[in-house]
Amino acid sequence: MRWTLKPKPKQETVSSLQQALQVEPAIASLLVQRGIETFDQAKYFFRPSLSDLHDPYLMKDMDKAVQRIEQAISNSENILVYGDYDVDGTTAVSLMSSYLLSDYPNVATYIPDRYDEGYGVSFKGIDFASDNEFSLIIALDCGIKAIDKVAYAKEKNIDFIICDHHRPGDKIPDAVAVLDPKQDDCNYPFDELCGCGVGFKLIQALAAKKGQTIDDLMPYLDLVATAIGADIVPIIGENRILAYYGMRVINSRPRAGFQAIINQVKKDSLTITDVVFVIAPRINAAGRMKHGQYAVDLLTEKNVEVAEQYAAEIEAFNLDRRATDKQITQEALQQIEDLKDQDRMTTVVYSANWHKGVIGIVASRLIETYYRPTLVFTKSGDKLAASARSVKGFDVYNALEACSEFIEQFGGHKYAAGLTLEEKNYEAFKQKFEEVVASTIDKRLLTPEIVIDTQIDLNAINEKFYRILRQFEPFGPGNMSPVFMSDNLKDTGYGKCVGEDKTHLRLTVKQEGTPQLVCIGFGLGNKLDVIKSQQPFKAAYSVDENHWQGNVSLQLKLQDIKA
Template sequence: MRWTLKPKPDPEKVNSLSKTLKVEPILASLLIQRGVETFEEAEKFFRPSLEDLHDPFLMMDMGKAVSRIEKAIENEENILIYGDYDVDGTTSVALLSSYLKSFYLNISTYIPDRYDEGYGVSFKGIDYAEDNGFSLIIALDCGIKAIDKVAYASEKNIDFIICDHHRPGKEIPKAVAVLDPKREDCEYPYKELCGCGVGFKLIQALAEKRGLQLEDLLLYLDLVATAIAADIVPITGENRILAHYGLKVINSNPRTGIQAILKQVKKEILTITDVVFIIAPRINAAGRMKHGNHAVTLLTENDFEKAETYAAEIESFNRDRREADKQITEEALQQIIQNKEEERKTTVVYQENWHKGVIGIVASRLTETYYRPTLVFTKSGEKLAASARSVKGFDVYNALESCSEHIEQFGGHMYAAGLTLFEKDFENFKNAFERVVSETIEPHLLTPEIKIDAEIDLEDITPKFFRILKQFAPFGPGNMTPTFMTQNLKDTGWGKCVGEDKTHLRVVVKQGNSNQFTGIGFGLAEKSDIACNGKPFKAAYCIDENEWQGNVSLQLRLKDILE
């Protein structure tokens, strides 16, 4: 691990903000690191307001999109809501379809089959629209590169509205409207919305035209917060507001389908992290293991008994997903060792029978293990399909673009992408990808980094300090849970390896005459020699709460330990 201490903000600014807000200088310093430097900015940060959401009509083509939907409703046209099979796509479809169905009935939904149709807009989906009399398709979380598909639909007199957040190619599809804040010609102030976020801006614009207020749309924000969490978009600006209110809905009055999921896992108050690890994998499991339609059905169901049945079904998909994930990860790790590929700058593995719905998760696990840009391939019909994951600071999308002569189709983000290619091109692609990454990646990016927000002493950790720190949430990219470093820690003699396989480390530490704190380090058992030998050490950690037999105490969630 590379420990990088973030630069200390200007002391004058820290002192000024500390006095203005009546908080500790450390907390003022953390706020300044997050771009919060004044009382007004702090108020917006700690008290997110719906009033600070941007006017949806600032987004390129929003007026056109709203007009076309209004025309469709006026003419009693059939509208097909089309979305990708992942969490962002299925929540988007549930969001827009349930909103439109609240006042217009000629609405149906369509999720492509991951195995039969693959990612994004498909010819099969357009044929389905034609066969069933749909004259308008609204595509969510996909479509920005569907130039040929939109042209194909146009020949069949089917109009398209695209709501996407992925990077466009050189050409924009000739749809009635293309909503994507990442369009170069779009001046929308916030560029980091997820697909469901773009969908929400569309219903915000439609609602505005119908004379509704933002408060009338609050109950849709449980879906938006789920998509924000699952898609790992920055929790800054507009996303922070949407996530903040969405979490409130999840914890107080979630839709029936989310209630049914939560009843199974028996979790009361959820954070964004809980959404990532509890709600999102279950919604995702439908599209991974069976079909994304199951997720949309659950998320749009109003009858609780039916929702419970759908949630139980999705829970079984999730169990299957976990088993497949574990097995494929083991096989992939074995393949890397057998092929003696540990020294490469990239990880590229392939087996034709790996489950296509799980290769993205496996790519993430391999990235955690070897920490380098990773691609996991499987057979998909006549082609090979892959999920790509990257390491922090390296743009895997750009790397794939440099190898595009060997690729049939690709799309995605800086850190996650998907692609298909023909089997005959696999070896050439693998070599080209290794060459491009080797030539462009900075060597230090191949070592995982711990970014430390501030160095503190244990005596700084008080209940009041933690109470304010909790208000920095929701945490996520752009506003990560603060990581601290403390030096001269000593274990009080209670340090030991714990867990079924003794891979975790539990210590009870003091610093000088400070109060003692329990620290838990998952996967840090190999650091026990440093932590438990009676000598001082330093630790990088986050602060969280531990509840045991009704007692709540602060503990250190250890990230790394050094002598």
């Protein structure tokens, strides 16, 4: 692991903020590092307000989108709400369809089949709309590159409204309205919304026309917060406000579908981290193992008992997904071992038999072992399909763009993308991808990095300190959970490896003249020798709570330790 200590902020700025807020120096330092330097900025950060959300009509084409939906409603047209099969797509479809259905009946939903239709808008979906007399499709979390599909729909007298957040290509589809804040000519003040977030801005605009307030839209924010967490968009600006209030909804009055999942996992209070690792995988499992419509059914169901039946089905998909991704990960790791080509800057693996629904997860797992930009391919019809994942700091989307001569279709983000290509181009693509990455990546990025906010002594860590840290939530890109470093630590003599396979490290540490603190280091069992040497060591960690047999105590969640 590569440890990087963030530069110390200006002392006078820290002191001034510390005085204004009456907080510890470490807290003031953390805030200044996040660009918060005044009392008013701190108030905006600690007390997010729905009144600070931007006017949805600042987004390009918003007026056109609202006008077309109002026209559809006044003419009793059938509206099809169409979205991708992942968490962002299914939450967006659930949000838009349930909002429209609250006072207009002619609305249906469509999630493409991952295996039969693939990602995004499909010809099959448009044929479904045509056969069932839908004259308006609202596409969410997809569509920004669907130029030929939108043209095909137009031939069938079907209009499109696109709500997307992915990067546009050189051409924009000829839709009635294209809502995507990443368009060059869109002047919306915040361009980091997820697909469900763009959908929320559309219902916010529709609501304003009907005289509804933001308070009327609060029940939809649990969906938006889930999408924000799952899609790993920066939790800053508007996303922070939406996530903050969405988490409140999840913990106080969740929709029936979320309540059913919460009942399964038996957690009292969820953080956005729980949403990412507990709720999102279950929603995703529907589209991975069966069909994304199961997720929409769960998220739009109002009856708790029916929702619990849906949640039980989805949990079965999730267990199946876990077993499948474990098996494929083992096969992929073996394939890399057999190649014995450790000098490569990329990891590219392929098997025709791998389950398309889990290759993205497998790519992430491979990065945990071989920290390289990674592609996992499988057979999809007569083509090969892949999920790409990247390492921190490297734009895999740009790398794929440089290989586009061998790619049939691709889309995504800086750190995650999907693509298809013809099997005959696989080897040439693999070689080109390696060349592009090798010539453009900073070699330091191939070693995992721990970014440390600040160095503190253990005596700074107490209940008040932790209470204020909790107010930094929700955490995520742009506002990560603070990581601290302390040195001259010693084990009190009880350090040991724990867990079923003894891969985790548990110890109690002390520093000269400070109280002892329990530490847990997941996956750090191989560091036992460092603490058993009785020599001082340093640790990088976050501060956490340990819940055990009804008792709650502070603990350090270790990220790494060094002699």
